[in-house]
Amino acid sequence: xxxxxxxYIPNSVKSIQEEMLAExxxxxxxxxxxxxxxxxxxxxxxxxxxxxxxxxxxxxxLRELLSKxxxxxxxxxxxxxGCSPHHVPAICDEIAGRSExxxxxxxxxxxxxxxxxxxxxxxxxxAELLDMEVVNVPTYDGSQAASTxxxxxxxxxxxxxxxxxxxxxxxxxxxIKNYCRGTMKVTMVDVxxxxxxxxxxxxxxxxxxxxGYFYENPGFTGVIEDRGQEISDLIHDMGGLxxxxxxxxxxxxxxxxxxxxxxxxxxxxxxxxxxxNYGGGLAGxxxxxxxxxxxxxxxxxxxxxxxxxxxxxxxxxxVFYDRTSFxxxxxxxxxxxxxxxxxxxxxxxxxxxxxxxxxEEIGEVIVQKSRYAMNRLNAIEGxxxxxxxxxHFKEFVVDFGQTGQTAEQINKAxxxxxxxxxxxxxxxxxxMENCALFCVTEVHTKxxxxxxxxxxxxxxxEG
Amino acid sequence: xxxxxxxxxxxxxxxxxxxxxIFELTSPGERGIxxxxxxxxxxxxxxxxxxxxxxxxxxxxxxxxxxxxQMHVLRHFMRLSQMNMGADFTVDVGQGTCTMKYSPKINERxxxxxxxxxxxxLQDESTVQGxxxxxxxxxxxxKELSGLERFTFQxxxxxxxxxxxxxxCQAYFESKGEGxxxxxxxxxxxxxxxxxxxxxxxxxxxxxxYQGENGLPDLEALKAVVSDRTAAxxxxxxxxxxxxxxxxxxxxxTVHEVGGLCGYDQANLNGIIGITRAxxxxxxxxxxxxxxxxxxxxxxxxPAGGALGVSEELVRFLPKPLASFDGEKYYIDSDLKDSIGxxxxxxxxxxxxxxxxxxxxxxxxxxxxxxxxxxxxxNNYMLKHIxxxxxxxxSFGDGYRIEQVRYSWQQLYEDTGITxxxxxxxxxDFGMHLWSSHHPFIVPQPFTIxxxxxxxxxxxxxxxxxxxxxxxxxxxxxxMLKNAPYNSCCHRxxxxxxxxxxxxxxxWRSYQNKWVKEECVVEELA
Numbered sequence: 005x006x007x008x009x010x011x012y013i014p015n016s017v018k019s020i021q022e023e024m025l026a027e028x029x030x031x032x033x034x035x036x037x038x039x040x041x042x043x044x045x046x047x048x049x050x051x052x053x054x055x056x057x058x059x060x061x062x063x064x065x066l067r068e069l070l071s072k073x074x075x076x077x078x079x080x081x082x083x084x085x086g087c088s089p090h091h092v093p094a095i096c097d098e099i100a101g102r103s104e105x106x107x108x109x110x111x112x113x114x115x116x117x118x119x120x121x122x123x124x125x126x127x128x129x130x131a132e133l134l135d136m137e138v139v140n141v142p143t144y145d146g147s148q149a150a151s152t153x154x155x156x157x158x159x160x161x162x163x164x165x166x167x168x169x170x171x172x173x174x175x176x177x178x179x180i181k182n183y184c185r186g187t188m189k190v191t192m193v194d195v196x197x198x199x200x201x202x203x204x205x206x207x208x209x210x211x212x213x214x215x216g217y218f219y220e221n222p223g224f225t226g227v228i229e230d231r232g233q234e235i236s237d238l239i240h241d242m243g244g245l246x247x248x249x250x251x252x253x254x255x256x257x258x259x260x261x262x263x264x265x266x267x268x269x270x271x272x273x274x275x276x277x278x279x280x281n282y283g284g285g286l287a288g289x290x291x292x293x294x295x296x297x298x299x300x301x302x303x304x305x306x307x308x309x310x311x312x313x314x315x316x317x318x319x320x321x322x323v324f325y326d327r328t329s330f331x332x333x334x335x336x337x338x339x340x341x342x343x344x345x346x347x348x349x350x351x352x353x354x355x356x357x358x359x360x361x362x363x364e365e366i367g368e369v370i371v372q373k374s375r376y377a378m379n380r381l382n383a384i385e386g387x388x389x390x391x392x393x394x395x396h397f398k399e400f401v402v403d404f405g406q407t408g409q410t411a412e413q414i415n416k417a418x419x420x421x422x423x424x425x426x427x428x429x430x431x432x433x434x435x436m437e438n439c440a441l442f443c444v445t446e447v448h449t450k451x452x453x454x455x456x457x458x459x460x461x462x463x464x465x466e467g
Numbered sequence: 468x469x470x471x472x473x474x475x476x477x478x479x480x481x482x483x484x485x486x487x488x489i490f491e492l493t494s495p496g497e498r499g500i501x502x503x504x505x506x507x508x509x510x511x512x513x514x515x516x517x518x519x520x521x522x523x524x525x526x527x528x529x530x531x532x533x534x535x536x537q538m539h540v541l542r543h544f545m546r547l548s549q550m551n552m553g554a555d556f557t558v559d560v561g562q563g564t565c566t567m568k569y570s571p572k573i574n575e576r577x578x579x580x581x582x583x584x585x586x587x588x589l590q591d592e593s594t595v596q597g598x599x600x601x602x603x604x605x606x607x608x609x610k611e612l613s614g615l616e617r618f619t620f621q622x623x624x625x626x627x628x629x630x631x632x633x634x635x636c637q638a639y640f641e642s643k644g645e646g647x648x649x650x651x652x653x654x655x656x657x658x659x660x661x662x663x664x665x666x667x668x669x670x671x672x673x674x675x676x677y678q679g680e681n682g683l684p685d686l687e688a689l690k691a692v693v694s695d696r697t698a699a700x701x702x703x704x705x706x707x708x709x710x711x712x713x714x715x716x717x718x719x720x721t722v723h724e725v726g727g728l729c730g731y732d733q734a735n736l737n738g739i740i741g742i743t744r745a746x747x748x749x750x751x752x753x754x755x756x757x758x759x760x761x762x763x764x765x766x767x768x769x770p771a772g773g774a775l776g777v778s779e780e781l782v783r784f785l786p787k788p789l790a791s792f793d794g795e796k797y798y799i800d801s802d803l804k805d806s807i808g809x810x811x812x813x814x815x816x817x818x819x820x821x822x823x824x825x826x827x828x829x830x831x832x833x834x835x836x837x838x839x840x841x842x843x844x845x846n847n848y849m850l851k852h853i854x855x856x857x858x859x860x861x862s863f864g865d866g867y868r869i870e871q872v873r874y875s876w877q878q879l880y881e882d883t884g885i886t887x888x889x890x891x892x893x894x895x896d897f898g899m900h901l902w903s904s905h906h907p908f909i910v911p912q913p914f915t916i917x918x919x920x921x922x923x924x925x926x927x928x929x930x931x932x933x934x935x936x937x938x939x940x941x942x943x944x945x946x947m948l949k950n951a952p953y954n955s956c957c958h959r960x961x962x963x964x965x966x967x968x969x970x971x972x973x974x975w976r977s978y979q980n981k982w983v984k985e986e987c988v989v990e991e992l993a
Contacts, residue, residue, distance in 0.1 A: 015845060073583070112902075424587065
């Protein structure tokens with residue numbers, strides 16, 4: 005330890021340590037640890053590699069490690085299921101990398117004015133997209149957002165059962181179930197052949213103890229639910245809340261859920277200017293109208309605009325901070341901490357760049373390209389797209405059941421041709437053995453889709 | 468003129484752009500980015516929007532997003548960034564408990580590398596060997612630092628790790644048929660608020676132990692509340708006070724004796740890395756925040772990462788999947804028979820995992836321990852000098868502290884009427900940040916300082932000089948503080964509307980409705 009000087013640890017220089025110890029009047033750094041009982045001291049040798057003192061060594065090591073990955077840019081990828089490939093505008097990366105934001109944290113609105121303002125803008129831009137009035141500083145992901153919307157509904161209605169559509173991401177469902185375990189009953193609602201809510205089953209299950217119904221639009225399988233108002237009316241008639249999960253990138257062309265009766269709308273901003281990041285680019289939003297009964301129930305930070313002691317100057321701060329767990333611990337609303345704020349900032353840059361025309365155009369091109377892919381894949385003998393006749397957005401289920409090959413085999417063969425096929429639903433969704441969820445967005449060209457189709461065709465033909 | 472090297476005070480002024488809200492910058496018709504069009508054949512075969520989306524569900528009214536050219540958008544957000552004080556810019560020791568340290572740029576290079584950013588979380592495991600290897604190896608280091616059996620990196624932060632600990636605890640007792648009986652979780656007031664809040668989410672009744680005169684929770688108080696209803700103890704040590712609880716093993720034993728589990732909140736491990744571990748104190752679970760001790764930047768509040776570890780007995784309850792190794796290749800392991808399921812989608816925040824890994828490899832075993840030792844040295848150096856500042860004191864006695872100290876301006880307040888908040892606002896004028904700490908304010912007029920290993924002696928001296936200056940001003944010219952800040956991006960914020968449902972405005976459209984339209988009406992009436 006004696007000659008250890010590390011660039012990340014300025015006071016690892018021993019002469020400085022001596023100087024500081026002398027000022028403190030301590031004999032050695034050991035003095036500060038006197039309070040830790042001998043018995044609890046770790047006396048072994050940490051089995052952790054030696055330092056890489058030179059940055060060149062770290063650089064090479066990380067490069068070599070990452071070079072073992074094969075990415076969605078090295079191959080042609082059709083994976084979605086909660087993390088989808090979209091173009092990331094270069095200015096989104098530029099702002100994401102600004103170290104004022106990247107290394108900022110929790111300053112006051114005086115030294116961190118920019119953080120408050122940019123997240124206020126994020127909330128405001130999302131609110132325009134969602135046609136609602138309140139949006140939170142992002143939470144961990146869309147699944148956490150959905151879980152919180154369910155617990156908000158529990159507190160607002162004082163009811164302890166939640167209905168959930170079966171056409172939901174299996175991951176999201178796992179998260180919701182865990183989040184509700186011990187406090188709420190989770191009941192699944194059936195879907196029709198297209199994957200839309202079964203009205204009959206919903207009606208039957210809407211009982212007086214039901215806090216609300218959570219469904220996604222588009223559903224996990226990409227199907228668009230066009231009877232949102234009818235669903236909301238049924239729920240509202242029973243005194244429950246309509247909870248809708250949506251994909252914000254669809255909202256240039258799909259109606260905002262609030263306009264078909266949704267009370268709390270949630271989702272993930274992952275596609276809005278944020279890279280896939282192996283699933284590390286997720287950030288959840290929760291949106292409502294500006295009524296106290298809703299605002300009171302948010303666990304998240306909500307940044308608000310106000311004025312200052314100088315005429316005309318905007319000021320910012322936390323709205324109704326006392327509802328949070330920072331102030332109220334277990335009596336606060338769920339919990340708040342460090343979640344995913346930077347991705348909210350990036351999403352603001354994205355929405356600011358896209359504008360209304362960009363959001364409309366991207367929605368249109370996604371439905372066109374995904375429909376083109378659906379048509380082409382469905383035309384392959386033995387391959388069937390589920391629910392072909394229903395409108396879809398971005399994702400769709402391809403059934404390989406009649407090909408004589410499993411979805412796993414097909415994906416393996418696709419991978420050999422440098423294509424990442426759809427997410428294999430076999431062990432994740434009932435009734436979806438040998439089905440795969442494909443995702444097609446604006447980044448896919450006709451040539452990409454044709455290449456997929458031709459490759460699937462030859463795999464199926466050659467059996 | 469450069470900073471005065473004698474007084475160590477800067478004639479600082481933060482960028483102030485007087486920047487409008489983005490909606491005020493709209494210029495109809497401008498475009499920030501264009502979208503690739505669908506090819507003619509694609510359009511011909513798929514159809515138009517009208518045929519692809521039923522009229523009933525088609526958007527009727529365009530979202531009122533701003534319309535701006537690309538550089539216009541860029542400039543706006545660049546300006547906002549300039550009005551923010553990242554840890555890269557300041558001696559960021561004033562955000563105690565949050566472990567602000569240097570986030571090495573070399574790790575950013577690879578966190579932003581396409582070989583990571585362009586990975587999809589559901590790719591075949593053969594295509595993500597590098598990512599899995601990195602995750603698996605990081606787990607091995609975490610095991611060394613805790614003595615625990617397995618780690619997951621799925622939680623998106625420390626509080627989500629607490630939620631996962633609570634869930635594991637719940638599943639564990641359900642598996643033993645004691646789920647209904649064990650309905651209490653005990654924590655301490657100087658443990659993070661989420662130790663209470665995230666546990667309450669799962670329906671637990673929370674019992675909070677308060678500190679005694681020495682700043683530590685009382686073992687006898689714990690003995691009085693444990694019972695066969697105790698599911699767990701969630702505790703930080705050292706707590707937010709920076710005082711290490713030497714009786715921690717007895718705390719753990721007390722809970723174990725009644726059959727409860729013990730979860731160690733090590734969100735902040737920084738003062739004791741490699742010095743003392745969760746295992747030796749008997750803990751069943753523990754978690755580390757990758758964005759604190761392990762250097763990943765805080766991103767204005769995430770994305771973050773929580774590394775959650777458990778003892779052998781609890782491995783089967785971990786959220787799935789994990790990254791495992793069969794001796795030849797790395798694989799995605801979902802084989803956890805009593806898994807709680809998931810707390811977050813996929814396998815954690817990959818860029819944050821990479822940054823933590825990169826930092827550990829750069830400092831190595833030796834540097835991990837040195838980081839802790841220097842953090843503790845820096846802290847006691849600050850403690851020595853802050854105790855000498857007029858009006859400031861460290862709470863709970865005059866001993867040494869581990870990695871941080873909960874201080875108090877109570878004397879300053881009694882002498883001058885200047886509050887902790889006033890001091891914190893004036894600090895901004897010198898380019899410094901000082902945090903007024905978590906609620907509840909048990910220590911009156913609190914402030915918490917945590918000088919991690921990342922700061923040099925000269926920087927600590929600079930921060931101390933600003934504290935001294937502000938204290939001096941409080942005693943000689945309190946009005947100066949009451950009217951601060953002067954050199955910041957904005958002036959005293961009117962907080963009243965933020966708690967008033969009639970006035971609070973969480974979005975621009977609410978602001979238009981509540982503030983702007985109202986003004987128009989008043990003007991019309993006038």
